[in-house]
Amino acid sequence: MSDDTDMLELPLGDWHRAKGARMVSFAGYAMPIQYEGIMAEHQWTRESAGLFDVSHMGQLILSGEGVAAALEKLVPGDISALKEGRMRYSLLLGADGGVLDDLMVTATPTGLYVVVNGAVKHQDIAYLRANLPAAIDINHLEDRALLALQGPKAVETISRVIPGVDQLYFMEADLFLWGEVPLWISRSGYTGEDGVEISVAANEVQALADALCAQPEVKPIGLGARDSMRLEAGLPLYGHDMDPSTDPVEGNASFAISKRRREEGGFNGADRILKALAEGPSRKLVGLSVEGKMPVREGAPIFAGEVQVGTVTSGGFAPSVGAPIAMGYVAADHNSIGTALEAEVRGKRVPLAVAAMPFIPHRYHRRGASK
Missing domain, CATH: 2.40.30.110 (Aminomethyltransferase beta-barrel domains)
Structure with a gap:
């Protein structure tokens, strides 16, 4: 991370500064690393609810006939088995089985909603375009922001603002309306806590952030606490704990290789990865x-x-x-x-x-x- 100079702006950039955030460069964006202090923000989120801006992440819709089977050539998860509104953590694999990114895949009525890491999202999109059939459409949702509300009071709090969110379970997602504003909300996150991630139109995100922070349980939280929380939760950071030189087995991500895929193979690097599963890395x-x-x-x-x-x-x-x-x-x-x-x-x-x-x-x- 470096000082905030010549970086891309998040839709909430000025909002963060107005709330006293110290901004740093991360994944090419000016992002808030802290507001009142990493320790205090970490503890607040563990005890209450913290609002994180993760709009630097790439949000994609993959659609077209056979999209799940096509994506399965590049990831080791059972994507075809995903029911609408269900999510799966998976890994984008290079030809040799090295990890190009970790990502979340959700089955939606319009295709597969895929969230990829901000630092490599453009490389991921180019790789997907080069390796998926021409009939598969890749829509980069550049007009949408992404918020994460995390902590033991997160879901009860957001349910006051957006009724019905508390009906979701972990790794489930659905479309909700906030007034007339459509929100795609998943019960997921990157802190080890209960919570949600909210995809919202970029021109509506400030009003939503204000509505959430108006709740007494919620404070805005920076990247510093996000990193300390994910480390405690044993969650890898792509580009640091996993990269193209590592495969899923040595990266402690064997759980992302679904049972059917272990039996059938058919994904990039399957020979290397299945051998590592059998013999140990x-x-x-x-x-x-x-x-x-x-x-x-x-x-x-x-x-x-x-x-x-x-x-x-x-x-x-x-x-x-x-x-x-x-x-x-x-x-x-x-x-x-x-x-x-x-x-x-x-x-x-x-x-x-x-x-x-x-x-x-x-x-x-x-x-x-x-x-």
């Missing part, structure tokens, strides 16, 4: 607990004795854990839970231990879960 993305107070950041080498066995890909202080935590790739013979390791930070060794992820429990509102 040579390295894997793992959680790391950090001894002491010194944060261990991206790029720090990880050692077992004098031998480097891995590299940190994300790290920082975790407010809800009360200590520094990290993620990183560690060689197979050193990545069992509890394995003692060290990271090198500014020439000093910092003790680590391989830890289970997530670092704090997810609090998703799943269909069929016990109350």
